[in-house]
Amino acid sequence: MVKLExxxxxxxxxxxxxxxxxxxxxxxxxxxxGREIYLKSEHLQKTxxxxxxxxxxxxxxxxxxxxxFITAASSGNxxxxxAYIAGKLGIPAVIVVPEDANRAKVAAIExxxxxxxxxxxxxxxxxxxxxxxxxxxxxxxxxxxxxPDIIAGQGTVGLEILEQLPDVDVIVVPVGGGGLISGILTxxxxxxPEVKIIGxxxxxxxDTFLSLExxxxxxxxxxxxxxxxxxxxxxxxxxxxxxxxxxDGIVLVxxxxxxxxxxxxxxxTKQLIEPSAATGVAAVxxxxxxxxxxxxxxxxxxxxxxxxxLRHCLPD
Ligand SMILES: *Cc1c(COP(=O)(O)O)cnc(C)c1O
Numbered sequence: 486m487v488k489l490e491x492x493x494x495x496x497x498x499x500x501x502x503x504x505x506x507x508x509x510x511x512x513x514x515x516x517x518x519g520r521e522i523y524l525k526s527e528h529l530q531k532t533x534x535x536x537x538x539x540x541x542x543x544x545x546x547x548x549x550x551x552x553x554f555i556t557a558a559s560s561g562n563x564x565x566x567x568a569y570i571a572g573k574l575g576i577p578a579v580i581v582v583p584e585d586a587n588r589a590k591v592a593a594i595e596x597x598x599x600x601x602x603x604x605x606x607x608x609x610x611x612x613x614x615x616x617x618x619x620x621x622x623x624x625x626x627x628x629x630x631x632x633p634d635i636i637a638g639q640g641t642v643g644l645e646i647l648e649q650l651p652d653v654d655v656i657v658v659p660v661g662g663g664g665l666i667s668g669i670l671t672x673x674x675x676x677x678p679e680v681k682i683i684g685x686x687x688x689x690x691x692d693t694f695l696s697l698e699x700x701x702x703x704x705x706x707x708x709x710x711x712x713x714x715x716x717x718x719x720x721x722x723x724x725x726x727x728x729x730x731x732x733d734g735i736v737l738v739x740x741x742x743x744x745x746x747x748x749x750x751x752x753x754t755k756q757l758i759e760p761s762a763a764t765g766v767a768a769v770x771x772x773x774x775x776x777x778x779x780x781x782x783x784x785x786x787x788x789x790x791x792x793x794x795l796r797h798c799l800p801d
């Protein structure tokens with residue numbers, strides 16, 4: 486199990502490669518939500534999402550252990566993050582993406598120096614291919630969330646929040662496979678156990694909500710939420726026990742709530758975020774997370790959105 490110490494080590498490891506992202510505030514958001522909200526701005530992170538934290542921690546270890554190349558299976562933020570850090574470290578990376586991958590995302594991977602390989606349409610096609618490529622030629626496959634180095638890297642967000650906002654009461658975190666929230670739980674509950682940590686999922690991708698309810702990892706059928714970073718079908722074998730031990734609650738937001746939060750953040754705070762990152766704001770605007778006298782940190786987890794897609798992510 487990942488420990489606070491692993492997260493502190495990860496922080497030193499990744500420090501030179503990432504930004505310590507700012508916390509932004511908005512009087513309008515506070516007024517609308519009736520709460521004090523602090524936006525931890527990982528949409529301003531290198532590669533446009535927090536994924537670079539875990540990816541850097543994991544790729545640096547692979548490099549130290551003599552990996553000749555790196556593979557990953559994601560056209561999204563994880564694939565971009567792995568391609569970027571491998572490029573920086575001068576290690577070749579092959580990123581396996583679905584045949585229908587968004588062209589802008591593929592172009593970003595290639596611009597970071599990653600080599601793109603197309604394979605199938607689902608993660609059940611891509612992941613075995615990325616693992617096989619790694620096995621064939623002394624490479625290392627880097628998973629998106631269910632790995633101790635990834636969890637430790639993502640946990641550095643928690644350390645930063647505690648320093649930037651020492652009297653935080655609640656932290657609201659979008660949940661996909663649970664790498665981000667399990668890292669934050671591990672860091673924050675070790676230092677300030679009284680801080681409440683609330684996860685957010687889209688209603689249609691409520692695998693973690695159900696898994697916690699049933700007390701066992703439970704899969705849901707392919708979510709089509711606009712929050713594409715949160716469509717994972719089930720929590721991870723490593724992440725789920727951490728959630729079970731520490732999480733204070735998980736709330737669900739509707740597609741409409743996510744769209745309204747997107748509009749609110751873009752219009753009112755002028756920050757360009759992606760739908761997955763809007764879910765935390767959606768939860769506080771709907772009054773589902775945090776109480777009125779509490780200081781609430783909400784993680785804006787990423788800002789990678791294709792502008793052609795943007796209007797589908799806003800209210801009609
Ligand atoms: C990956 C991702 C998430 C979810 O993170 P997990 O570690 O899978 O829970 C949330 N938001 C964005 C923008 C992401 O890229």
